[in-house]
Structure formats: C-alpha cells, structure tokens
Amino acid sequence: MLNTDGSLGRSEAAVVSLLLIEDDPGDALLVEEMASDAVIDFGIVWAQSLDEARTRLGTTRPDCIVLDLNLPDAHGLDALEAVLKYAPGVPVIVMTGLAAEQAGLTAVAEGAQDYLIKGVVDAELLTRSVRYAIERKRAEHAAAALQASEQRSRENARLERGLLPVPLLRSESVDVVTRYRTGRAGGLLGGDFYDVVETRDGAVHVLIGDVCGHGADEAALGVNLRIGWRTMVLGGVDVETKMNTLEQLLVAERPRSHIFATATSVVLSADRRSIEVVRAGHPGILLRTPDDVQWLEVPGGPALGLRKQSGTWRKTTIEIDERTGLVLFTDGLFEARIDELDRLGEDGLLEFARELGSDCSGEKFVDSLIARVEALAAPHGGLSDDVAVLHVQWADGDGRS
CATH class of the missing domain: 3.60.40.10 (PPM-type phosphatase domain)
Structure with missing residues (x-):
C-alpha cells in the first residue's frame, strides 16, 4: 500500500532504488505489486508529477527512473527531456500505453534506456528492463569516459610535441x-x-x-x-x-x-x-x-x-x-x-x-x-x-x- 511519505513497499533495505513518476495511483500500485514479486528488492519512491519529481531529485539520486510519458504538467518527449535534465546520468525507462508504442521507441532514440508497455509488463520484464537500463547507462558512462581519456591523451601528446x-x-x-x-x-x-x-x-x-x-x-x-x-x-x-x-x-x-x-x-x-x-x-x-x-x-x-x-x-x-x-x-x-x-x-x-x-x-x-x-x-x-x-x-x- 501507499506510504504516507510517498514511498511504496520495501525501501529500507532496497537493493535497487526507483523513482516512479506516474500520476495514476492505480498504475503506481501495479508497479509496486510487480516490484514485490521481483527476484530483487526494489525501493520505490512515487512522484505524481514532474514538479514533484524535480523536488525529490533535489535530495536523492535513484538507481533508475520509471517515467510515465503522460503527466499533468508534462507530456511525451518534453517530460523525458526534463527528467534527463533534472537527473543527468540516471537511467530512464519510459512507460506508454499499447497504442503508443512508437512513442516508447522514439523516447529510447532520444535518451531513454528502455520502454515498457502498460498492461503487458510483468515482474520478470520489469526486473530485466531495470537491470538492462542500469547496465546500459554504466556502459555509456564507461565509453564516454574512455573516449574523453583518449581525446585528452591525443591532445596532450600534440601539446607535448609542441612543448x-x-x-x-x-x-x-x-x-x-x-x-x-x-x-x-x-x-x-x-x-x-x-x-x-x-x-x-x-x-x-x-x-x-x-x-x-x-x-x-x-x-x-x-x-x-x-x-x-x-x-x-x-x-x-x-x-x-x-x-x-x-x-x-x-x-x-x-x-x-x-x-x-x-x-x-x-x-x-x-x-x-x-x-x-x-x-x-x-x-x-x-x-x-x-x-x-x-x-x-x-x-x-x-x-x-x-x-x-x-x-x-x-x-x-x-x-x-x-x-x-x-x-x-x-x-x-x-x-x-x-x-x-x-x-x-x-x-x-x-x-x-x-x-x-x-x-x-x-x-x-x-x-x-x-x-x-x-x-x-x-x-x-x-x-x-x-x-x-x-x-x-x-x-x-x-x-x-
């Protein structure tokens, strides 16, 4: 059930922390139920709007964000863009309806790590998607760091040849x-x-x-x-x-x-x-x-x-x-x-x-x-x-x- 502090389920000893940005209480509870059936322990913090999510992100950094693309104060890619800005480096999974699967694909192309379709997702798929999103973001960070290091090495080599x-x-x-x-x-x-x-x-x-x-x-x-x-x-x-x-x-x-x-x-x-x-x-x-x-x-x-x-x-x-x-x-x-x-x-x-x-x-x-x-x-x-x-x-x- 919903906690009075806005959290859902077992957050005290959570292995993976999720920020769920979802305005529908019913859909939020469905995510919590799937998380409770997962093989890993999730700690879920629930935000019902983008503005509330921004406030929570000011005090905590979750392992992953699950984002509904239809919020009362943001819609579609605008919501994704805002979340990526508020939480740079945090992997994001978007949730869409079955009729809006293309929106999920577009969101992945714009920076989300994965997408889930409401009514189709289950505990196993949620777990796999979260793990995939986290590891993919880690791989992106490692690749970016390696590229930056190689670029610095090339720049330093050119400067050293000049010096x-x-x-x-x-x-x-x-x-x-x-x-x-x-x-x-x-x-x-x-x-x-x-x-x-x-x-x-x-x-x-x-x-x-x-x-x-x-x-x-x-x-x-x-x-x-x-x-x-x-x-x-x-x-x-x-x-x-x-x-x-x-x-x-x-x-x-x-x-x-x-x-x-x-x-x-x-x-x-x-x-x-x-x-x-x-x-x-x-x-x-x-x-x-x-x-x-x-x-x-x-x-x-x-x-x-x-x-x-x-x-x-x-x-x-x-x-x-x-x-x-x-x-x-x-x-x-x-x-x-x-x-x-x-x-x-x-x-x-x-x-x-x-x-x-x-x-x-x-x-x-x-x-x-x-x-x-x-x-x-x-x-x-x-x-x-x-x-x-x-x-x-x-x-x-x-x-x-």
Whole structure:
C-alpha cells in the first residue's frame, strides 16, 4: 500500500532504488505489486508529477527512473527531456500505453534506456528492463569516459610535441640530451618547454622555460612561446629582443592576466669559447667543467608577464672551455621534498651534481641526476612539479662529448 511519505513497499533495505513518476495511483500500485514479486528488492519512491519529481531529485539520486510519458504538467518527449535534465546520468525507462508504442521507441532514440508497455509488463520484464537500463547507462558512462581519456591523451601528446620538440641541428658539432618527467601521475599537462636550434653561422641557441600553472591553456601558451622563439632565432633576431618579444607574445596570448612564465635563453658561440645568457626569472644553470660542476646564475630580469611595461633584459657573456657542458632545467628538479617540511633546493641539487662529477657522459649525468631526485621524492609523494632538463655540449671530432 501507499506510504504516507510517498514511498511504496520495501525501501529500507532496497537493493535497487526507483523513482516512479506516474500520476495514476492505480498504475503506481501495479508497479509496486510487480516490484514485490521481483527476484530483487526494489525501493520505490512515487512522484505524481514532474514538479514533484524535480523536488525529490533535489535530495536523492535513484538507481533508475520509471517515467510515465503522460503527466499533468508534462507530456511525451518534453517530460523525458526534463527528467534527463533534472537527473543527468540516471537511467530512464519510459512507460506508454499499447497504442503508443512508437512513442516508447522514439523516447529510447532520444535518451531513454528502455520502454515498457502498460498492461503487458510483468515482474520478470520489469526486473530485466531495470537491470538492462542500469547496465546500459554504466556502459555509456564507461565509453564516454574512455573516449574523453583518449581525446585528452591525443591532445596532450600534440601539446607535448609542441612543448618538447626535436632539436633543430644542422651538424653533428653539438650533443644534446633532453629529458622530461611529469610530476603528477594522471594529472594535468604542465607548461614546461624547451628548444635547441643551430643556425647557419654555427652558433647553437638554447631555450628553456616554464609557464606557471598546469593545464591545456598553460601548455598551449608554452607551445606559442617556444614556436615564437624558434621563429625569431631562424629570423636572426638578437637575444635581448627575443626576450622582449616573448613577453609581448605571452601578454597577448595568455588566457588570464595573472599567468607568467620564466625563461632562460643561451647562445653558444660558433668558436666554442663563450656563451651569451639572458635570464627572465628562471633558475640558474649547471656548468660541467672538466674539473668541477658549478652553479651559474647571471643577473637577469623578472619573469615574463610580471611587469606593466616591457624593457630590456641584460645579456651576460661568459667565456667557457669548449669541453664544458651546460645543464638547463625547470624548477621541478630542485623543488622535490626531502622530508615533510624541506625541499631539496638549489644547494642540494648542486651537491648531487658534484657527486656525479664531470667525467660521465651528458646522458648518464642527466639520467642519474633525475633518478636521484625521483628516489628522494618518492617517499613524499613523488615529484611535485614537472621536470624538463637539457644538457648541451660541444662534440669532439667524432661527434661524441
């Protein structure tokens, strides 16, 4: 019989909860009787109108909805459309009269999982229809989630190719090692980016940068900055002008006004005797000399996008031994936690680098350095941010560093 709270039958220990939207008390009782004869336990809440159903859906989420297409305040597909809006993701079974079977077929085409015909349905058919509706909706959710995941993976792959390109080298005169590690398993794509370009005069141009934040917008902005930088390198723009232009590009393209980016640009001269460095709020560089590993942090300007007006970033020229290797990286490499309170920091990273020494190859040095940082961070949740690392070094006569 009808309960005073609007429920029908055994709802306290129900396995499957149903919201029955039906204005006819007789038809509602018939559904309750079929449910009582079913092999599974149904808990049925009865709503006599669409408006009442909307109120109930505001406080509870049923496993399935059984909907009469002829209600006092909604009719046909309008009723279905409203229910799908009020209860997104909940499977819906519509009920029609024998003469309106086509309406049931149309409703399935418009988003219902199944339809039942009054006067024909019995306990077995009701049970089977409810189970089918629930499983079909679950399958739809799984398929949609898989499709969305695959689409995100494809989009991320395209963005990562833009952020982390193959170096554009014209000769075998320079060895380049590049590595990238994500700091969030299954998390959002970061905005770390890098590039290496060898120009016709034999100079090697290197860029590394990091857009603050994570997500597709930040990654796309990083791609824009990297492509803009490569275009300017190939166009012969000087190193200081490139940084000013990158800031203008960032301000014009960023989706939100608070977003900024750090960057370091380095030019290895063709005579192998010096480098030119321009730094915009980015961490320093590790120099692997024949005898030691040093931390180089030249004077620089603020990060891109933080100033109200563009200005000139200072270029610093440094003489180097041609056997020196340059290691550029984003801050995720030294922000790894070493305990609950402290992070590795720049001094800790330099200590690790010096322990590895300057005798090993660039590839072994980079891989070993990242492995040590990852091992250190593993007990504390892993890397807290993405890590991009570049190792650039002039090659010997056989193309080996």
